[in-house]
Amino acid sequence: MAGAVSIFGIRHHGPGSARRLVEALDALQPQVVLIEGPADASDLLPLLGDPAMVPPVALLSYVVADPTRASFAPFAEYSPEYQAACWGVKHGAELRFIDLPAADVLAREADEADAQAEPPDPVTRDPIGTLAMLAGYRDGESWWAHVIEENPHPGPVFTAVADAMAALRAQAADPAPHEAAREAHMRLAIARAAREFDGPIAVVCGAWHVPALAERRPLAADRALLRGRPRVKVCATWAPWTAPRLARASGYGAGVVAPGWCAHLWATHSDANATVTWLARIVAALRAQGHFVSVASVIEAQRLARTLAALRNRPAPGFEELADAVIACLCEGYRTRWDAIAPALLIGSDVGAIPANVPRAPLIEDLQRQLKATRLKPEALERSLSVDLRSASGLARSTLLHRLNVLDVGWGRLLDAGGSRGTFRENWVLCWQPEFAVQLVENLVHGATIAEAATGRLMERMGREPTLDGLAELVRAALVADLDRAVAAGAGVLANRAALTTTCHALLRTLPPMAAIMRYGEARAGTVAHLDGLMPQMVVRAALSLPHDARNLDAAAATELRHALLAADQAIALAQMGQDITARWRQALREVMEDEGTTRLVTGTVARLLYEADALGAGATTDLMARMLSPGTPIAQAAGFFEGFFEAAGPRLIHDATLRQAVDAWLVSLDEDVFMNSLPLFRRVFAAFDRAERRRLLDALFAPAQATRDYTPVPDVAALWPAHQARVLALLDAGGVS
Numbered sequence: 001m002a003g004a005v006s007i008f009g010i011r012h013h014g015p016g017s018a019r020r021l022v023e024a025l026d027a028l029q030p031q032v033v034l035i036e037g038p039a040d041a042s043d044l045l046p047l048l049g050d051p052a053m054v055p056p057v058a059l060l061s062y063v064v065a066d067p068t069r070a071s072f073a074p075f076a077e078y079s080p081e082y083q084a085a086c087w088g089v090k091h092g093a094e095l096r097f098i099d100l101p102a103a104d105v106l107a108r109e110a111d112e113a114d115a116q117a118e119p120p121d122p123v124t125r126d127p128i129g130t131l132a133m134l135a136g137y138r139d140g141e142s143w144w145a146h147v148i149e150e151n152p153h154p155g156p157v158f159t160a161v162a163d164a165m166a167a168l169r170a171q172a173a174d175p176a177p178h179e180a181a182r183e184a185h186m187r188l189a190i191a192r193a194a195r196e197f198d199g200p201i202a203v204v205c206g207a208w209h210v211p212a213l214a215e216r217r218p219l220a221a222d223r224a225l226l227r228g229r230p231r232v233k234v235c236a237t238w239a240p241w242t243a244p245r246l247a248r249a250s251g252y253g254a255g256v257v258a259p260g261w262c263a264h265l266w267a268t269h270s271d272a273n274a275t276v277t278w279l280a281r282i283v284a285a286l287r288a289q290g291h292f293v294s295v296a297s298v299i300e301a302q303r304l305a306r307t308l309a310a311l312r313n314r315p316a317p318g319f320e321e322l323a324d325a326v327i328a329c330l331c332e333g334y335r336t337r338w339d340a341i342a343p344a345l346l347i348g349s350d351v352g353a354i355p356a357n358v359p360r361a362p363l364i365e366d367l368q369r370q371l372k373a374t375r376l377k378p379e380a381l382e383r384s385l386s387v388d389l390r391s392a393s394g395l396a397r398s399t400l401l402h403r404l405n406v407l408d409v410g411w412g413r414l415l416d417a418g419g420s421r422g423t424f425r426e427n428w429v430l431c432w433q434p435e436f437a438v439q440l441v442e443n444l445v446h447g448a449t450i451a452e453a454a455t456g457r458l459m460e461r462m463g464r465e466p467t468l469d470g471l472a473e474l475v476r477a478a479l480v481a482d483l484d485r486a487v488a489a490g491a492g493v494l495a496n497r498a499a500l501t502t503t504c505h506a507l508l509r510t511l512p513p514m515a516a517i518m519r520y521g522e523a524r525a526g527t528v529a530h531l532d533g534l535m536p537q538m539v540v541r542a543a544l545s546l547p548h549d550a551r552n553l554d555a556a557a558a559t560e561l562r563h564a565l566l567a568a569d570q571a572i573a574l575a576q577m578g579q580d581i582t583a584r585w586r587q588a589l590r591e592v593m594e595d596e597g598t599t600r601l602v603t604g605t606v607a608r609l610l611y612e613a614d615a616l617g618a619g620a621t622t623d624l625m626a627r628m629l630s631p632g633t634p635i636a637q638a639a640g641f642f643e644g645f646f647e648a649a650g651p652r653l654i655h656d657a658t659l660r661q662a663v664d665a666w667l668v669s670l671d672e673d674v675f676m677n678s679l680p681l682f683r684r685v686f687a688a689f690d691r692a693e694r695r696r697l698l699d700a701l702f703a704p705a706q707a708t709r710d711y712t713p714v715p716d717v718a719a720l721w722p723a724h725q726a727r728v729l730a731l732l733d734a735g736g737v738s
Contacts, residue, residue, distance in 0.1 A: 006201065009207035020148075031199030033201075034203045047355065048075065048086060055076050058352075059239075103232055146318065161210065162214070169208075181226055184223075238354050242432060260348035279302060291331075379431070380431070411431070458490070508546075508565065539577060600637040602644065603641055
């Protein structure tokens with residue numbers, strides 16, 4: 001005798017639906033539970049009942065030959081499907097998914113015919129919204145929440161839902177081909193279970209599908225509808241999901257507005273003080289931010305929430321009524337206070353966990369092992385992490401995050417990556433996204449562990465990298481990720497490529513990442529001995545070609561060379577090149593400065609570098625300024641020198657009176673028309689001065705006596721400084737001040 005079939009129409013991720021479903025299953029005691037989901041993943045369904053499975057989790061299905069084609073089926077603790085699976089495991093019922101297999105769905109993803117299908121009619125597109133409009137609600141979310149999810153006495157829910165959906169489908173257009181195939185597959189799966197089992201059968205599906213699954217149709221017609229559909233080879237597993245990705249705002253079509261509120265409803269479904277519990281969480285969040293909240297205000301908020309619910313003809317206060325009451329009573333009417341804590345409360349930051357016995361892709365498995373070893377926990381909201389590279393735990397955490405970045409798994413974002421090079425501390429911002437699981441699967445082609453995959457990925461990119469500086473950046477990435485094989489391979493390619501490179505621009509752009517390699521090698525105790533001699537060679541070769549490459553450049557090329565020169569000079573200082581190499585570099589800068597054919601923007605830049613390095617005296621600088629900014633110099637050339645020398649060099653003008661007088665004399669000598677035409681340049685240069693620098697510059701110009709009052713020269717300072725320096729160093733070594 002075929003088993004009796006009961007169909008329960010639910011809302012995905014609805015705590016009220018989940019609660020009523022568990023009650024219905026307890027009453028029915030089905031022998032088999034059929035759940036809407038990919039049929040070829042049915043063997044993974046009982047794993048949801050494992051106590052070590054911590055939702056939210058998602059069923060990840062991906063094409064073996066192309067992991068970028070993947071699909072997720074999320075489950076929260078308050079999802080009816082999750083509760084049905086847990087009920088089945090607890091009561092020993094057979095569990096099956098009955099929807100189209102992932103092998104079918106993923107094979108059809110790239111089908112242009114489906115993509116170009118006409119959009120469904122309004123009823124099909126939003127059936128709940130249609131019912132809400134008829135009931136006088138502004139949206140379907142509010143109607144469903146108030147009638148079913150938050151209603152303590154909703155009555156015969158599943159019968160009412162089935163009747164409402166049947167009425168809607170009678171007015172709706174025929175389902176799209178893909179939807180028709182899904183419902184045909186589910187009907188066939190129900191019929192198969194009815195033949196196999198004599199006891200009751202429970203079917204858990206989306207409310208919209210209930211009339212179609214309850215309808216009696218010839219099985220041959222359903223089989224014909226599914227015949228000839230393409231399939232691909234897929235792999236399926238469970239992956240951690242996050243609470244924010246359950247929210248509709250994340251782009252998840254079946255998501256809910258407030259996952260945190262849904263979790264609260266599920267956790268407090270039998271608690272008469274659920275409203276008080278929610279308000280207590282809000283109070284804790286406000287107090288954590290330093291706001292004073294009295295008990296009396298909380299009582300008033302509770303009363304106001306109940307009053308609002310009554311005025312709005314709702315069975316109990318929802319999160320909207322509670323939010324309005326909190327803003328009025330606890331936030332003193334300031335919505336900004338509520339907005340500061342609302343995401344953490346309404347959305348949440350929970351990240352699921354997968355049991356160790358769940359089959360996972362090798363890279364995901366390796367990540368789980370390393371997370372346990374480094375004591376890092378994925379979280380859905382951003383949090384800061386500071387690591388000390390001198391400790392084993394800090395170095396391990398940093399290495400893992402850098403390796404994941406190599407694989408384009410951006411769990412961690414390094415703050416101030418350029419400014420922190422060569423230091424022993426890194427500051428990260430961590431935020432886990434579910435898509436990272438798919439990205440790890442995509443990188444399986446490079447290796448079965450994170451280290452192997454990162455090594456393979458980097459070596460492949462090194463082979464394709466066309467630029468020398470890009471190659472140096474990849475070597476640096478391999479170094480900070482502690483990938484020795486990639487470092488050795490990249491260093492060899494870098495040395496060979498550098499030996500064949502004669503372009504000055506390419507060599508200059510490569511010096512900053514080379515300096516970072518040398519400094520990171522110190523911080524991480526890595527070996528870069530085979531690169532020690534490479535950077536000095538590159539500096540010398542760049543110095544030899546620089547005077548020629550700085551001549552007769554157009555504006556764009558001169559600007560590019562200027563930026564490259566500033567970065568290269570800083571890199572040479574950072575790498576602490578020997579005196580011979582530094583002297584050769586500065587000699588090249590001097591040659592560029594003295595060459596009349598050099599573009600004036602570059603001339604001003606190298607003059608500034610030499611002046612700041614004390615390689616160009618005050619008198620020589622004044623003479624150069626007078627010549628370059630003289631009235632006989634074409635305005636375009638003078639302006640170019642001015643920009644190259646003074647941009648981002650405000651302190652020089654403030655403290656160097658001779659230099660300031662030369663600039664002042666040049667500005668005063670300009671004709672009115674020339675001065676007006678040069679104003680955009682002056683504005684661009686002086687806009688880099690902060691407010692304090694501008695004030696001090698004006699003081700230096702118009703009140704020289706007052707400007708120099710705070711700077712009293714000490715007689716014989718050169719003789720006194722060594723003793724003062726020794727005293728300061730001794731205090732620092734002692735770790736205190738006496």
